[in-house]
Amino acid sequence: MAKNKVLIIGLVGQTGSGKDTFSDYLLKNYKNVFSFRFSQTLSEVLGIFFSDIKKADQQWLASCLRERFGNNILGIAIKRKIESIKKGIVVLNGIRDFEELEMIKKMGGKIIHIEVDSKTRWQRVKKRGEKKDDNSSYKKFLEMEKAKSEIFIKKIAKQADFKIENNGSKRYFYQNIKKIIDKII
Secondary structure, eight states: OTTEEEEEEEEEEEEEEEEHHHHHHHHHHHEEEEEEETHHHHHHHHHOOOOSSOOOHHHHHHHHHHHHHHTTTHHHHHHHHTOOOOOOOEEEEEEOOHHHHHHHHHHOOOEEEHHHOOHHHHHHHHHHOSSSGGGGHHHHHHTTTTTTTTTTTTHHTTTTTTEEEEEEOHHHHHHHHHHHHHHHH
């Protein structure tokens, strides 16, 4: 990576695919890494009203905001957060809409798709227990993936610059992350 340059990496993958693990790996192993989740703004807003945040509530709020202010409203929030960064790696976690994808591409970013089979993702989500509704049944987990905020993930993933299969061990996942980062830095 050139001096005084910002490398933007957009992560696309379904819930439980390993986007946070990817971000955490970069934060631990590279200098000047900044990580932002597209859902972060949603969590901040919901956190004003509720102590327990549900994915279903994030999906609802995202749909309301996009309907009222346009599909890139979460992208606008993220872009404002990263404008002051002059150098380093910026990881944008959780692309859910084509406008977010286009924003990252216009900023010269690379898109990485993380793919995992649905049963493995469901088990990981249950184990992490990040949101109040993470302990749902497999059937409910699959239903939540049909929400308006989730339906474009697979189509967006087809436009990724890189793809990582994350059905194996963390070690294997980390090796694949490093290979990709070495190619784009």
